[in-house]
């Protein structure tokens with residue numbers, strides 16, 4: 314059985330990614346707000362657009378710290394951010410939803426999200442994804458690397474130099490694979506399960522525009538940044 318070893322460079326890369334991931338947390342914790350009180354569909358929609366807007370800004374800052382990202386073609390950098398923003402938002406939400414919470418809190422949070430204004434048909438795929446992320450009990454290194462791997466997806470629309478993106482993504486995948494082997498020695502298929510979540514994440518992409526336009530209220534207002542990132546308005 315070959316000895317899996319994370320090299321010095323890979324340790325440095327992981328440290329940079331994890332520090333960036335932790336530094337760029339969302340300012341106000343939406344879960345706390347939601348646990349405090351029940352908001353109307355309009356208030357929830359506003360909260361969602363505020364959260365999503367600040368999440369995109371956080372994502373840009375995080376991405377700038379991915380070694381090699383800033384040396385990619387500038388238009389490809391935009392294409393990667395635009396292509397991964399929704400997935401990063403759902404990944405972040407899944408991680409918030411999977412946080413250790415006092416008994417009864419997760420049920421309240423789930424109820425508040427179910428009643429937030431989002432239409433019924435999207436609950437199942439969204440909560441299935443949240444539950445499947447929760448079951449993995451990811452450590453923060455895995456969460457940070459998974460977010461970086463999501464951003465560095467070579468086959469996003471309009472990416473010109475896919476090979477350059479592939480090279481960066483492969484570096485992250487190699488570190489993640491070794492980390493999974495070291496963190497979960499009893500579960501050889503853990504790394505494959507993690508990557509399977511990225512496939513599930515892509516399916517949420519198809520729903521997100523409709524999730525927003527079908528929000529139970531009239532006159533959905535979006536910030537200009539969200540119009541760019543979400544296929545709405």
Ligand SMILES: COc1ccc(-c2nc3ccccc3n2[C@H](C(=O)Nc2c(C)cccc2C)C2CCCCC2)c(OC)c1
Nearest residue numbers: 343357360361364365368402403405406409410426429524
């Ligand atoms: C497109 O439709 C939805 C519907 C619900 C969620 C959602 N799942 C959550 C799981 C845990 C905690 C909060 C959760 N949210 C919203 C939220 O803020 N997501 C969030 C964002 C947007 C950025 C950064 C970080 C987060 C958590 C709450 C917004 C206000 C109404 C209730 C959902 C969602 O998130 C991507 C998208």
